[in-house]
Amino acid sequence: MQTCADNVCCVLPYARILVYRYVMPAFPITPSTEIPQMVSNYIANGEINTEFIPVESEHSSMSAAIGAEAAGARSLTATSSAGLALMWEELLLAASNRMPLVLALVNRTLSGPININCDHSDSMGARDTGWIQIYAENNQEAYDNFIQAYPIAENPAVHLPVMICQDGFITSHAVENIELLEDKEVKDFVGEYEPKEYLLNPGKPIAVGPYSATHYAMEAKKNQEIALENAKDVILKAAEDFARLSGRKYGLFEEYRMEDADYAMLIIGSAAGTAKQAVDELRGKGMKAGLIKLRVFRPFPAKELAEALRSVKALAIMDRCESYNGNGGPLGSEVTAGLYRNKVMIETVNYIYGLAGRDFTVEDACGVFAQLEDAALNGKEIEQYQYIGLRK
Amino acid sequence: MSNYSLKEMMNKPERLAPGHRMCAGCGATIAVRAVLRALHEGDRAVIGNATGCLEVSSYMYPYTAWEDSYIHNAFENAGATLSGVETAYRALKKRGKLPADETFKFITFGGDGGTYDIGFQSLSGAMERGHDLVYVCYDNGAYMNTGIQRSSATPMFADTTTTPVGSQSSGKMQNRKDLASIIADHDVPYAAQTTFTTDFKDIHAKSEKAIYTEGASFLNIMAPCPRGWRYETSDIMKICKLAVETCYWPLFEVDHGKWSLSYEPKKKLPIEDFLREQGRFRHLFKSGNEDLIAQFQAEVDRRWDDLLYKCNRYK
Known part of the structure; x- marks a missing residue:
């Protein structure tokens, strides 16, 4: 067992996994900059033999990653915020061309105003690009998710790109102890990459990226959607295999003290740690509080979430992202639709918190639970869509 | 290249199959076939392609006209996409995942829209990083695929759908960008400008050099478009000849920094x-528009003089 505790925890594990990736194009952007830097250092010192392409933009990093993956080489890239936004067109192409590549996303808010801190507006904006999205609460999870990304992406029933998301600065630059697997364990888990069809297959040329007229394009899109649905089982299977290797268990989401919970909070990423603290404190005071931390946002586990929430009295849906639709955040919209479709008619409140790095505290989380209780016990009308921690 | 024979070349197996949907009299497919003829027998290739006429007409699902592996990604990123493919080749070779005796070459095609304009950054990046690939621009001087809109490759005064001639307009107001020179100034090992000559020797020699020179190479090929330029489809060779003989489209190359003229007309014809x-x-x-032609002629002369100077031929 190796452990690591310094301020490049986010980067070191990625770089170690790179031993098994062949090509990495990347363009630096805060707060994911250290990833290409560390990779370059590893290469400069002969520690890994990954090919690094210092592209001139993020659009080109995703373009080159697609080219490399299509050619038959495992590839990955890393980015944040505006970098992901610049890749937008290519995110769609990576998914629709069914490229099983991996993107390490260090979440940062989108401009404007320009700001380098965390929220989920970058990845949430890309939620419908066809990528699998897996979120992490801490560096251990980011590392574990990253390793599991390979067998998920490359599974023949899926063959889709995977975005591994973690919170910029809050976890990416945090000093944390994490457990690393041995290189050989990772290598065995990830396996050799043996694509069936690729550009550099001698004597078996292929063509990638067709023009498709109306009579074929719709089927291509439906097939892509089926692949994303298939990913759910594949993600769970990868988690099972990973648990056998590491002892660490993962699902589509994590349920924390939910067994008999009356009041639940649904949250993504690092703020789950803060909210768990609040749950513990409230439990100590007799409130049946619980939490669900969503790990897999795409494919969206609507049915599974609805079942897990069926018996709660009220639910707080926490969005670290404003989606400018006048109807709440992205998680709020998806969850309420999922609950309705599965006939789970519970009280919900959609909170927007932590935008552009605004702190989210244990007190904030306790306040949310207090509002839920007030609504459920006293029938108080609660604003369905509200911000936490705004300046007055 | 030694003992070039047009007849022999034309008997080589085609790497772009017939049946694609490009227009009669289109320069793009002539350019593609000429470039691919320069690949040595036994060498494989991966072809890249920016979005444009060539792409939408040659790979229409479920049919492809390409005998080699082919990748189209998007409009503005043919340079970056092929950078990834070429890097993957090196990675696979290094790891013994490709037989040592297998040679792949990397050639990407883009129109002037995908090359001069929207794909310029991606092209510049790929050239600067020095990937072992050839970027071929088939320059037909406008966005023909979307319906003849001006590009930065469109010559001055051309009538296009976004620079229409009207009572207050004489067509495009600006001169065309000199992309071959700009790429040559990236200090790439090889950059050249060519078009179709009667024996296709110039385009063949330059393609072969571009493909087999190690590092990033660039070819700018004037590839007329009968729809956009409005000429009789059978006149394409005549148009190309006049472009060269008037010095509108000089044939030159820059080989490891050395500029040289590939052809100098004995008597430069007037631009008319x-x-x-x-x-x-x-x-x-x-x-009443004579001054416009005079202006066009002056620009052709200025650029020709500049080229002679760069090629050390200034008298």
Whole structure:
């Protein structure tokens, strides 16, 4: 067992996994900059033999990653915020061309105003690009998710790109102890990459990226959607295999003290740690509080979430992202639709918190639970869509 | 290249199959076939392609006209996409995942829209990083796929759908960008400008050099478009000849920093001879527009003089 505790925890594990990736194009952007830097250092010192392409933009990093993956080489890239936004067109192409590549996303808010801190507006904006999205609460999870990304992406029933998301600065630059697997364990888990069809297959040329007229394009899109649905089982299977290797268990989401919970909070990423603290404190005071931390946002586990929430009295849906639709955040919209479709008619409140790095505290989380209780016990009308921690 | 024989070349197996949907009299497929003929027998290739006429007409699902592996990604990123493919080749070779005796070459095609304009950054990046690939621009001087809109490759005064000739307009107001020179100034090992000559020797020699020179190479090929330029489809070779003989489209190369002229007309023809054949310049021949032609001629002369200077041929 190796452990690591310094301020490049986010980067070191990625770089170690790179031993098994062949090509990495990347363009630096805060707060994911250290990833290409560390990779370059590893290469400069002969520690890994990954090919690094210092592209001139993020659009080109995703373009080159697609080219490399299509050619038959495992590839990955890393980015944040505006970098992901610049890749937008290519995110769609990576998914629709069914490229099983991996993107390490260090979440940062989108401009404007320009700001380098965390929220989920970058990845949430890309939620419908066809990528699998897996979120992490801490560096251990980011590392574990990253390793599991390979067998998920490359599974023949899926063959889709995977975005591994973690919170910029809050976890990416945090000093944390994490457990690393041995290189050989990772290598065995990830396996050799043996694509069936690729550009550099001698004597078996292929063509990638067709023009498709109306009579074929719709089927291509439906097939892509089926692949994303298939990913759910594949993600769970990868988690099972990973648990056998590491002892660490993962699902589509994590349920924390939910067994008999009356009041639940649904949250993504690092703020789950803060909210768990609040749950513990409230439990100590007799409130049946619980939490669900969503790990897999795409494919969206609507049915599974609805079942897990069926018996709660009220639910707080926490969005670290404003989606400018006048109807709440992205998680709020998806969850309420999922609950309705599965006939789970519970009280919900959609909170927007932590935008552009605004702190989210244990007190904030306790306040949310207090509002839920007030609504459920006293029938108080609660604003369905509200911000936490705004300046007055 | 030694003992070039057009007949022999034309008997090589085609790497772009017939049945694609490009227009009759289109320069793009002539350019593609000429470039691919320069691949040595036994060498494999991966072809890249920016979005454009060539892409939408040659790989229409479920049919492809390409005998080699082919990748189209998007409009503005053919340079970056092929950078990834070429890097993957090196990675796979290094790891013994490709037989040592297998050779792949990397050639990407883009129109002037995908090359001069929207794909310029991606092209510049790929050239600067020095990937072992060839970027071929088939330059037809406008966005033909979307319906003849001006590009930065469109010559001055051309009538296009976004620079229409009207009572207050004589067509495009600006001169064309000199992309071959700009890429040559990236200090790439090889950059050249060519078009179709009667024996196709110039384009063949330059393609072969571009493909087999290690590092990033660039070819700018004037590839006329009958729809946009408005000429009779059978006149394409005549148009190309006039472009060269008027010095509108000089043939030159820059080999490891050394500029050289590939052809110098014995008698430079007046630019009218090139312009007159094309509907997009018809308005220049209305009486009262003589000064526009004079202006066009002055620009051709200025650029030709500049090229002679770079090629150390200035008298």
